Amino acid sequence: MTKITASDVNKLRQATGAGMMDCKNALVEAEGDFEKAIEILRKKGQKVAAKRADRESTEGAAIAKVSNDNTKGVAIVLGCETDFVGKNDSFVDLAHKLAELALECSTKEELLAADFDGISVSEKLIEQTGVIGEKIDINAFEKIEAPYVGSYIHAGNKIATLVGLSSCADGADVVAKDVAMQAAAMSPIALDEDGVDAATIEKEIEIAKEQLRGEGKPEAMLDNIAKGKLKRFFKDNTLVNQDFIKDSKQSVAQYVKSLGNDVKVTAFRRVTLG
Template identity: 75%
Template sequence: MAKITATEVNNLRKSTGAGMMDCKNALVEAEGDFDKAIEILRKKGQKVAAKRADRDSSEGAVIAYVNDANNEGVIISLNCETDFVAKNDAFVALATQFASTAVNYNSKEGFLNADFGGITVSEKLIEQTGVIGEKLEIGSFEKVSGEFVGSYIHAGNKIATLTVLSANVEGADAVAKDVAMQAAAMNPIALNEEGVDASVIEKEIEIAKDQLRQEGKPEAMLDNIAKGKIKRFFKDNTLVNQDFIKDSKLSVAQYVKTIGDVTVTDFKRVALV
């Protein structure tokens, strides 16, 4: 039997994230062969992943990540089975590492096939399933690009947002983050009126008309009054028209204009609730 040193066990642990005893046992089984020990641990991960494939992975960490040029951003969710794992610092660190890789890809499929320390992201998920003992998967993948991208991650890593501004000007960083915080807190359904699906508008009009009928309003007045209610619906539910949470005298669009001729061109919001 090969003699396994504490240094070898520690190096394997750093490489794979597996527990000390798992690493020691893998090295013993591999007779000290480091690469073979890694394969043993990965096969263990595959077995665990197969057993837990039908488990619900509704917990996890949502991470927003923006590249150094501030012109591309991504939100991913690394999903797991329990809140206990989701709150673990090492789990959140892994999610952040995944996000820093994901920002270089335009699709979830491309990201899952990306290199991650010599293996693919998909293979890393399987490996870490064996380490952690829970089903792990990438849930959401949202990518944006533009002149300036800002981000916000709410405490607890359950909500993350990205916002895109039309220009990279002085103050863009603070404003983009403020708007991202707005999106996290107020959960708008669209950027502006044009982004609201026609079926949603039709449904809101019908609801408004029904309410007005119950109030006894004449049928001839319903269309005009309903239009006013729809304007209110847009104000409450579209990002640029919402009252800015830090200064309700301004809409979000007006707040963004305080740094120049700038508009919000896109946003993404991902939440695990």
């Protein structure tokens, strides 16, 4: 029988993240062959993944990363089944590493195919499913590019946001982070009025009309009053029109203009658990 040392077990543990006993058992089964032991652990992950394929991975970590030159950013959600795993340091560390990789990818599919220490990200997720015993998946992938991109991660990694600005003027870092915090806190449905889809607008108009009818307003007046209510809907639910959370006397768009009258928010992305 091949002798398995503590050093062998630790080496395998460092390479895979698997538990000590899982690593020892894999090495025993592989008769000390390191690569074969890794394959055994990955096969275990495949079995666990197959058993848990129908589970919901609604917990996890929402992470945002921005490139060194602040011209592109990515936000992902690494999902798992329980809050306990989602708060685990090694799980959060994995989420950060995947987000770094995602900066160089255009889509979720490209990220899943990317190399992660000699295996694909998809294979790494299966491996970690075997290690953790829960379904793990990339539940969200969002990316933006702009002259200046800022980010924000809400406490506990529950929400991550990205904001693009039309200029990298002095102070853009502070403004972009403030607006990213706004997006996290206020959950806007679109950047501005033009970003709200027609179905949502139609629905809001009908809701407003029904409310007005309930108040006894004349039918001839409904369209004009409903349009006024729609303007309020846009103000409350589109990012640049919302009251700025740090100074409600100005809108987000007005706050951003503190960098210069021509500076605008070009895009935002918001990812959450669930």
